[in-house]
Amino acid sequence: MSNDLVSLFGNSSDLVPIEGLDDDTLAVAGGARQNKRISIKGGVFRKYAGGKEIGAIEDRHMNIIFVKMAHKASRMFYDGAYQEGKKVSPLCWSTDSEKPDADVKNPCAASCGDCPKSVKGSGAQGTGTACRLSWRTAVVLPNDPSGDVMQLVLPATSAFGKEDNGRWPFRPYIQHLASHNVSAGRVITRMAFDTKSPTPKVVFSPAGKVEDSDLPIIARQAKSPAAENAVKMNVFQSDNEGGEAEAAQPADVREEIAEPTKRESTSAASTDKNVSDVVKKWAKK
Secondary structure, three states: OOOHHHHHOHHHOOOOOOOOOHHHHHHHHHHOOOOEEEEOOHHHEEEOOOEEEEEEOOOOOOEEEEEEEEOHHHOEOOOOOOOHHHHHHHHHHEEOOOOOOOOOOOOOOOOHHOOHHHOOOOOHOOOOOOEEEEEEEEEOOOOOOOOHHHHHEEEEEHHHOOOOOOOOOOHHHHHHHHOOOOOOOOOOOOOOEEOOOOOEEEEEEEEEEEHHHHHHHHHHHHHHHHHHHHHOOOOOOOOOOOOOOOOOOHHHOOHHHHHHHOOOOOOOOOOOOOOHHHHHHHOOO
């Protein structure tokens, strides 16, 4: 370390905060963090970094902690069938699944509710919808809560639906936690593949309580740039409409998924029940 830095900060350990270098410093220095995500492509849990697969696990389930979630599902419409390895720009998209975003050049409709591409049966071979729903989340692993924040993008079949034997798709699962006054970031969540589904689909259930000592870490991770980017829809557009793009919707989200079944919202219970009660109640099932 140069003498001027030593005079300002003392020893080297004083220079590096718990979170490490900030993203601006890393970007200018040429060492920007790679975006990491968990994929369910092919019915296997895969880890990607910088767009490349760096690992996979054969287990049919894994534990995660949700640190941040998009408040609403999003939509993307691509012209043509999905082709493995080919990245293309979507023709239309919506951050809130209610209306096309302002930067869409040629919206398919004024609102998603009135769009023919979002009608059930408009998808390939008359199944699902041509415009795909998905839900963006940010997660960490329970055994390393201060480690990598990873994006987890859930297709519609994993985001919507009904409870089945103590396991829920994403939104009903979050509603279940809310009905017991439990925030998602306080629960270790078990994410498992639904082996009855013909396409990759995951369901969720409470597996344990996040240790009180880890709660400040989860709160800090929720505010990190990685978490913010994970739940944000970033659409890269090419110069030629429909042409190749620098990046596009993750491949696993573009695979065939069905239109979600709408369900009534569940209000949070007024009584305060702790996470352990929720886990025990689920375990009895």
